[in-house]
Amino acid sequence: MITCIIIEDELPAQKVLKSFLNKTLNIELLASFQTAKEAHRFLQTNTVDFVFLDINLPDIMGIDFMKTLINPPFIIITTAYPDYALDSFDLETIVDYLVKPFSFDRFLKAIRKIEQRVKQIETEPNDCIFLNIDKTLHKVLLHEILYVESDRNYLTFITHEKKYVFIDSLKNWITKLPQHFVQIHKSYIVNLNHIDKIAGNEIHIGKICIPVGRTFKSNFMMKFNAEN
Template structure:
């Protein structure tokens, strides 16, 4: 994979070059201190991966990405974790490295970029499968909305359950209504929203999603049955 570095700090450039040299299938073809310098290069050369700082002297890395036609896989490198959520809203960004980062963390980002390049349809699927990032215990967790089994509310906490994750943090069920795809998620109880495509069966006022028993509130049942096309 051909890559470039867009980074104005020399020490950060040196670390990236060192890490890149340690990866056999990664080839550094140029380094730039500003976004404008890299712009014409990207238009006339084949680049697979860009290591891009957010704080650059001419424009922010995030603004620069929006100017690139057919952008390559982008790995953000920055000292500021605050931009992570807004960064991942751009489909072309495959990972976000917060300085200082280890070689192991760097390699994980490279593997993500490799997967994106080898399976380009993933970027198209990503548009259909909308995702968000949840900040739980100071870690950003990617959640594909369609993969959510159900969401449970317990006082001031929300637990989001997927087939592979169970994340709890402070939030309200009401805040989730606008985030979820319409005609797929239903509130079935004052404390539960479920993904209707994962409903396995309904018995009385209880529904089952992959061995999870979820109560159905009396005021929600009629709408649920309509959604499931039972009546």
């Protein structure tokens, strides 16, 4: 089932979207909101596949709101202002742009695009992740990641070839990465498969030496021994 929410301050427009959604299969509406602030609270603890998003919201422009999200869902813009179309498609996650009033047939075309994008992600091999950096999704193979380093509000994913830096926190990734990625310090997650040596309270990945925090060592050693 593909999930969505509606962010639309006009209740009649919400009603139209809900009516159209009731006629579709495989789409579940989880919630609807009149302000970006309400939607933001929901998205902090819930994930959805896509959003119906009005551009002119009472508290913030819809596009500006989506730019504040670290990993935004797919978006279908719904607005009465066609002039915004070109600017909105600068965002990688925007799939379609519906100008009010739109027909059910036009609505279905947008839904089909969403279904294709969601299916594409689901059929991607599960040995990779996509990192959203400067509005661009970068595909990174999991087995190539050596470790992840946190520095204040920034994360760096380090591979043999590249470094990927973006705003995020370790706690948001420790549950997203597979089990062979283990947090060993308040600032580090390491790929167990790339550890070359453990010496006291330090691990070595190639020429890199990373400290093992005292509160993390027991869990780290348990998972390391289980993998080896």
